[in-house]
Each structure stands twice: as C-alpha cells, then as structure tokens.
Amino acid sequence: MALVEAIGVRKSFGHTEVLKGIDMEVERGEVVCLLGPSGAGKSTFLRCVNHLETIDAGRIWVDGVPVGFRASGGKLHELRERDAAHQRRDVGMVFQRFNLFPHRTALENIMEGPVQVLGRRKAEVGAEALALLERVGLAEKASAYPGQLSGGQQQRVAIARALAMKPKLMLFDEPTSALDPELVGEVLDVMTSLARDGMTMIVVTHEIGFARSVADRVVFLVDGAVVESGTPSDVLDDPQQPRTRQFLAKVL
Numbered sequence: 704m705a706l707v708e709a710i711g712v713r714k715s716f717g718h719t720e721v722l723k724g725i726d727m728e729v730e731r732g733e734v735v736c737l738l739g740p741s742g743a744g745k746s747t748f749l750r751c752v753n754h755l756e757t758i759d760a761g762r763i764w765v766d767g768v769p770v771g772f773r774a775s776g777g778k779l780h781e782l783r784e785r786d787a788a789h790q791r792r793d794v795g796m797v798f799q800r801f802n803l804f805p806h807r808t809a810l811e812n813i814m815e816g817p818v819q820v821l822g823r824r825k826a827e828v829g830a831e832a833l834a835l836l837e838r839v840g841l842a843e844k845a846s847a848y849p850g851q852l853s854g855g856q857q858q859r860v861a862i863a864r865a866l867a868m869k870p871k872l873m874l875f876d877e878p879t880s881a882l883d884p885e886l887v888g889e890v891l892d893v894m895t896s897l898a899r900d901g902m903t904m905i906v907v908t909h910e911i912g913f914a915r916s917v918a919d920r921v922v923f924l925v926d927g928a929v930v931e932s933g934t935p936s937d938v939l940d941d942p943q944q945p946r947t948r949q950f951l952a953k954v955l
C-alpha cells in the first residue's frame with residue numbers, strides 16, 4: 704500500500720464544495736508537488752491529510768490507517784478530536800507562516816513536540832534538536848528567539864521542529880510564499896536535501912523550478928479536482944489540459 708492513499712475525498716465549507724472527489728496516492732519516498740490556481744483546494748487537501756479538517760466523503764489512509772481512525776488489536780476505532788493529535792504525530796506540517804512559539808528559542812521550539820507531546824526526556828531530546836538545527840544549517844542560532852531570525856531562518860527552524868517528531872510524511876503548504884525572494888532558496892535547499900534523503904513529501908508550491916527539479920510527480924488541482932498528474936517534464940513541458948496550460952502560462 705502507498706504511504707498516502709486518498710480516494711474520492713470530498714469537502715465542503717457551507718454550501719461550497721471545495722474538494723470534489725480527490726484520488727491521490729503517494730508512495731514511500733516520493734515527492735509530489737501540488738500545483739494549481741488560488742482557491743483550487745490545495746491547502747484544504749493537505750489539511751484533510753493531516754486531520755486538521757474532517758472530510759465529508761471518501762477516505763484517506765496514511766501508512767495503512769484511515770485518517771480519523773486509530774488501529775488497535777486489528778480493529779479501527781473512530782478518533783475523537785482530542786485523539787487526532789495522535790495521528791498528526793506521523794505527519795509533519797510546515798505552513799506558509801512559520802508558527803513558531805515567539806517566547807521560546809529555536810532549540811526550545813524544536814524540543815517542544817518530543818518533550819510535551821511524546822513525553823521524552825529533555826536531555827535526550829536536546830542533542831537531537833541540535834543535530835536537526837545543524838541539518839538545516841542553523842546550529843549557531845540555537846539560543847535565538849524567532850524575532851531575532853530572518854523569515855528564511857524561521858522557516859528552517861519550523862522544518863526542523865516538524866522533523867523532531869520523526870514523521871513518516873512531511874506536508875508543506877506554500878512554505879516560501881511569505882518570504883522575501885532572496886530567502887526562498889535557502890528553504891528550498893533544505894527541502895531538496897530532505898527529498899534526496901528519501902522523505903515522503905507533499906508540497907503545495909508555486910515554485911515551478913523546485914517542482915521541475917525535485918518532484919517525482921506533479922499534480923494539478925483546479926476547482927477541487929485533479930485535472931492532470933504526471934512527471935514534471937510531462938506536465939510542465941507538455942501539459943495536455945487547457946486549464947493546466949492556462950495556469951502555467953501565468954506563472955512561467
């Protein structure tokens with residue numbers, strides 16, 4: 704089974720159907736870039752995968768367990784909202800706005816999940832958190848507060864914080880959209896290195912260059928439906944669908 708399987712996912716807000724039956728599979732180690740115009744439902748789909756939204760119809764499995772359920776003793780038990788946090792542990796999410804705790808240092812931000820959520824010992828987690836800061840090129844910023852870091856640095860800390868939970872899957876929701884252009888590259892470099900290390904990733908982005916060079920597969924979402932999916936070169940260089948062509952003509 705693929706690491707992520709989504710079948711017929713539907714989601715409405717009020718009377719507006721935002722996801723109109725999404726099917727998607729993401730294999731282990733695969734990087735999928737989700738592209739499409741504003742309002743297509745890209746963020747909503749990611750939020751459904753991470754159980755930040757409940758779905759109205761269809762089903763999503765992450766590593767064989769349907770989102771919104773917990774497996775135990777060979778049975779599935781529906782999750783109550785407070786138990787959903789359990790499921791989110793397997794999935795790291797990085798948002799457009801870095802969402803760091805402002806009154807905690809970079810290192811403390813990274814340690815927060817393993818200590819508070821997983822109940823691990825601070826001494827053990829500290830060394831891992833420092834290694835993660837090194838991995839995102841910020842070892843020297845361990846004691847800095849978010850307000851003392853650039854947007855690019857904050858986003859790299861946010862990535863390290865997500866990795867600290869040892870997720871099976873990483874979701875990125877326009878991780879560079881809030882950054883000054885000169886800071887975009889440093890965040891994309893960290894994401895590229897994660898991808899090369901075999902992390903399974905779904906990335907919502909408008910960075911076509913990243914999609915072209917890093918994605919295994921590009922999926923185009925328009926108006927709540929997948930209109931085209933394939934290798935980056937197939938979809939970006941030779942789009943078959945008029946809506947994909949229109950979108951690419953605007954962003955390329």
Ligand SMILES: Nc1ncnc2c1ncn2[C@@H]1O[C@H](COP(=O)(O)OP(=O)(O)OP(=O)(O)O)[C@@H](O)[C@H]1O
Pocket residue numbers: 716721739740741742743744745746747748
């Ligand atoms: N919590 C919510 N309540 C009501 N409507 C919502 C909610 N979240 C999203 N929407 C609506 O759902 C639609 C899809 O939004 P979504 O953010 O998923 O699109 P997107 O493809 O990620 O767009 P963008 O690139 O602009 O972020 C939009 O019309 C949005 O206004």
